[in-house]
Amino acid sequence: MGERGDEALTPAGRLFLQKEMKQVIHCVIGLKNPIHVELVKSEVRNSTMLQHPRFTSLMVRDKRGVEHWRPTQIDIDRHVRVIDEALGEEGNERAINNYLAELSIDSDGLSMEKPLWEIHLLMAHKCIIFRIHHALGDGISLMSMFLASCRKLNDPQALPTIAAASTTSHTSNPSSSSILFNFWNLLVTLWFCFVFSLDFILKCLWICDPKSTISGGAGVELWPRKIATATFSLQDMKTVKTAVNATINDVLFAVISSGISRYLDFRAPNGLRDGVQLTGLAMVNLRKQPGLQELSNLMKSNSGARWGNKFGMILLPIYYHRSNTSDPLEYLKRAKTTIDRKKRSLEASFSYKIGDLVMSTLGPKFASLLNYRILCHTTFTISNVVGPQEEIMIGGNPITFFRANNSALPHALILNMVSYAGRADMQVQVAKDIIPDPEFLAKCFEDALLEMKEQVMAKI
Incomplete structure (x- = not known):
């Protein structure tokens, strides 16, 4: 004790x-x-x-x-x-x-x-x-x-602006058509829950991504690393997302999908068949209030937004397509469809509950082996944290950039994005013996966003 x-x-x-x-x-x-x-x-x-x-x-x-x-x-x-x-x-x-x-x-x-x-x-x-x-x-x-x-920075007595939770109201006394619509939505949600939960379990236990020039595997977390930074304008991302009524996360996922296809075109133009699926492992905040939290709420033990590790995982499939045959906005449409379905499936909550159950019944050793296994069976990791919306300072010293990354994983590619005051920096961490040129990969991501923006502007 x-x-x-x-x-x-x-x-x-x-x-x-x-x-x-x-x-x-x-x-x-x-x-x-x-x-x-x-x-x-x-x-x-x-x-x-x-x-x-x-x-x-x-x-x-x-x-x-x-x-x-x-x-x-x-x-x-x-x-x-x-x-x-x-x-x-x-x-x-x-x-x-x-x-x-x-x-x-x-x-x-x-x-x-x-x-x-x-x-x-x-x-x-x-x-x-x-x-x-x-x-x-x-x-x-x-x-x-x-x-x-x-x-x-412009108001030294004020705390940084923290993203507020959005609320949705529902009408009472629904009509019979809305009841039928809600019943159909429930069936679709249950179907996605079943399909994506089964996919998650199979990925933990047996199914592996096909090998590519960006694949990692067991032991790769010990290999030497390189890091490059891809920088995006949040205004460009907002311009792109209006094309299909998407979100910033949809645009980020589309940029990653397109950027990886561009990179694979350069590294192994004949090594993969068109349309092959690679899988990303994304971290999702599960607090009741999305976005950043007031620290006072996080410190309360009875708060739904309490302190600690409160996130789940979802599998995000990307599909390799040769860049010279692809419409840039097709990546965004696919990303939006995929993430919308993932949101309905409750996959992130399922992964969190499964992990919690395994930890409490079989212990941390077995749980860590399961987590390690799913990392070895997928291709890359993504995380995205929304930072302050305006320029800020600490101890009277203005902050010029925010970035984040974490310890190496069995993945050869780890992507961590943080937004701050109108821009977003994504740290592209790689195992350098597998991906020797992370600066070029970072540029592939940046060019993917610019190409999507040009496509949107051309249609206006």
């Missing part, structure tokens, strides 16, 4: 401590002005982060091997690492990405002898990297916590 004051880890927290699923999140913040080390330490000491017990606790195991959070005293100097020298002679962005690539295969870098987070200050590059173990929380929790320490 743990000592008095100990808090047991959540099932998801225990999962991310397993060898096969050990994950560290890297939050990357670019600053306009030089970094003042003592000011950073002061901001951390007074931040909401240190008011949360998980950031001031050690991870310990009792005699039965069960993990607990145990409160401890924080020594800020042990958590802040200052890198004074420039990281090579390459450009600022490439140098930062090279540093992140090294961190991505260093999941053992967070010592269990202190709370599981660190801050790296890249002084020459005016960049701060938060390294936070995934057992502490997911991207939504961590972004919400970080924003609680920031202020709007």
Whole structure:
């Protein structure tokens, strides 16, 4: 049994401590002005982060091997690492990405002898990297916590704007035709639930994606990494989404589908048959309120938007098509259809409940093996976190960019996107022995969006 004051880890927290699923999140913040080390330490000491017990606790195991959070005293100097020298002679962005690539295969870098987070200050590059173990929380929790320490650039007393939940009203006393329509919708939803849940189970157990020049596999998480950044204009994405009444997530998925087809055209023009399916594994926020959350809500134990890891997974199939024979907007239409069906299927909730059931009945070791297996059976990972809508600052220093990535996985391709003040940066993390040119792949994604925008503008 743990000592008095100990808090047991959540099932998801225990999962991310397993060898096969050990994950560290890297939050990357670019600053306009030089970094003042003592000011950073002061901001951390007074931040909401240190008011949360998980950031001031050690991870310990009792005699039965069960993990607990145990409160401890924080020594800020042990958590802040200052890198004074420039990281090579390459450009600022490439140098930062090279540093992140090294961190991505260093999941053992967070010592269990202190709370599981660190801050790296890249002084020459005016960049701060938060390294936070995934057992502490997911991207939504961590972004919400970080924003609680920031202020709007044009209003230094105001907190950043956080996306609000949308509400939908329903009419009462429905007509017989609407009842029939709702009954048909229920049947369609049940059908999608059955089909996609079965597909998810089969992907966990047996079915693998066909091998391609971007496929990973067991052990690839240990291979050296490279990272490049694809940058998109949110206004361009909004322009494209109006073409078929889509969402930003639909556009992102379409851009990834088109960009991967472009890349495969270049790397292996005769290696894949047209129309072959590859599968992405997407992370979906399952909180009752979508988007970012007010930190006060996340800290409430009875809140549907509470702190921790609250996300499910969905399988997103993409289809390789030769770029010179494809209509760019066809990717968007397919993406919208696929994601609309996935939303109706409750696949993300199903994956979360299945994982929770396996964790509680068979334990974290078996659950991590199942998660590892589905990673080995799919081709790439996608995540997307919506950041602040306006320019913000921390400690009086304006923030120039937000990015994120995580520890390496068996996938050779991992895509993490964060939006901030009118643009979105997607970190393209690759196993460099499989995908040696992530900069070209990032450009394939950027060109895919621009081509879709040109197609939309031509039709106006």
